[in-house]
Amino acid sequence: MATPLATSHVSAETWPALSLEEWKPTYHNLHMWTQIVGKVRLALTPRVNHWWNVPLYVTARGLTTSPIPCREDVFEVQFDFINHQLLIDRGNGLRRTLALEPRTVADFYGEFMSVLQSLDIEAKIYAKPVEVPDPVPFAQDTFYRAYDADAAHRFWRILVACDAVFKQFRARFVGKSSPVHFFWGSFDLAVTRFCGRRAPERPEADSITREAYSHEVISAGWWPGAGLDGPAFYSYIAPEPLGLAKQRVVPESAFYHRDLKEFILKYDDVRTASAPEQALFGVPAKYL
Numbered sequence: 001m002a003t004p005l006a007t008s009h010v011s012a013e014t015w016p017a018l019s020l021e022e023w024k025p026t027y028h029n030l031h032m033w034t035q036i037v038g039k040v041r042l043a044l045t046p047r048v049n050h051w052w053n054v055p056l057y058v059t060a061r062g063l064t065t066s067p068i069p070c071r072e073d074v075f076e077v078q079f080d081f082i083n084h085q086l087l088i089d090r091g092n093g094l095r096r097t098l099a100l101e102p103r104t105v106a107d108f109y110g111e112f113m114s115v116l117q118s119l120d121i122e123a124k125i126y127a128k129p130v131e132v133p134d135p136v137p138f139a140q141d142t143f144y145r146a147y148d149a150d151a152a153h154r155f156w157r158i159l160v161a162c163d164a165v166f167k168q169f170r171a172r173f174v175g176k177s178s179p180v181h182f183f184w185g186s187f188d189l190a191v192t193r194f195c196g197r198r199a200p201e202r203p204e205a206d207s208i209t210r211e212a213y214s215h216e217v218i219s220a221g222w223w224p225g226a227g228l229d230g231p232a233f234y235s236y237i238a239p240e241p242l243g244l245a246k247q248r249v250v251p252e253s254a255f256y257h258r259d260l261k262e263f264i265l266k267y268d269d270v271r272t273a274s275a276p277e278q279a280l281f282g283v284p285a286k287y288l
Contacts, residue, residue: 009043015161015271016154020225023155025146027224030155032105032129033061036112036138037077037086038184039125050212055181058163062156063182067091068119081156082147086112090119100152104271105141130208131185155224158231158267159189162222165277166191169220174199188234190221192247199239213238222267227260231267231279234260250282 018028028094038054045053056063062079074091076261079100086098090113093164096115098108109127115153116123136143159182168181169191176194183190202209237244245256256264265280275277 013157015276016272017159018070018151018154018224018231018267020228020230023148023151025144026148026151027155027187027226029103029105029108029144029146030152031132031184032138032141033086033108033112034079034171034182034184034187035129036105036125037065037079038108039274040077040116040121041068042122043123043125044070046066050178051162051208052178052181052213055179057179057181058156058159060160064157075119075121079156081153084147084152088115088119090121094119096282100147102145102147104145106139107145109138109141128159158222161276162189162233165280166220168277169281186223187226188223190217190219192217193264225267228264233265233270234262235269236260236262251279 034056038056041056043053045052049067056079057066059078061083065077067074067076070090071102076087076089078087078089080087081100084100086100088096088098096119098111100114104268113123127139128137147202163180166189170177170180173193178190178192180191182188195216195218199213199216199250204214216237216239218235219239220233222233223231225231235249240261245258245261247256248261251269252266253269254263255268256262257264268277270276
């Protein structure tokens with residue numbers, strides 16, 4: 001029997017609209033800025049299975065790296081989508097800030113790396129984006145001088161709402177599960193369950209993919225919709241079992257995307273539901 005879920009007040013602030021078209025330049029820049037920050041975390045933290053040492057985490061103001069080791073000290077980098085600042089805090093009390101404002105990726109990259117040096121933080125990163133088509137080195141990315149503060153705030157509010165639901169979902173599983181974390185490579189919030197079995201080897205895949213899918217997984221998440229016509233929730237199994245594409249899922253608006261090989265549920269179908277959290281869980285109406 002399903003357990004009733006606590007309902008939340010549904011409002012435009014809790015589950016705001018976020019049209020893909022309206023914030024594409026900001027989407028691009030934020031994707032690249034989080035990659036730059038995330039690559040610093042990757043460079044300085046001990047490697048964890050399935051790359052769990054690289055994501056960012058949702059906070060009450062934005063996204064954070066969590067504390068990163070720095071010789072005998074630590075530092076943390078946080079995106080603040082309320083005051084629209086990037087905060088770099090060292091454990092010795094030093095703080096530097098960068099404005100989140102209309103600027104190019106190249107501008108952000110240059111200033112951020114310079115600020116790290118001013119804090120005596122040395123980090124050598126692969127200064128080119130990953131998991132995107134036709135990657136351009138950060139120092140050469142001058143496509144957009146953009147930052148829509150309102151869209152960035154709404155993006156973060158969606159992450160907050162999803163983070164709460166995903167944590168409920170994670171708590172119901174007693175086996176190995178990832179944290180709820182934000183992967184800056186694919187720019188999505190995700191949570192993944194593991195059954196414990198090794199997955200078939202992928203000799204043709206790159207080292208990142210081989211490590212990420214070394215074991216059988218069921219993963220679910222949300223991303224702003226690059227490759228689709230808008231933001232969406234997704235769920236997939238790797239390796240995919242035979243017949244999965246023919247399985248019926250709820251809610252009714254969810255569907256299997258044959259190109260992505262994932263089940264997709266459009267974000268707008270969730271945010272406009274009378275109870276978005278229950279819509280995500282597929283809870284029967286009698287438990288709403």
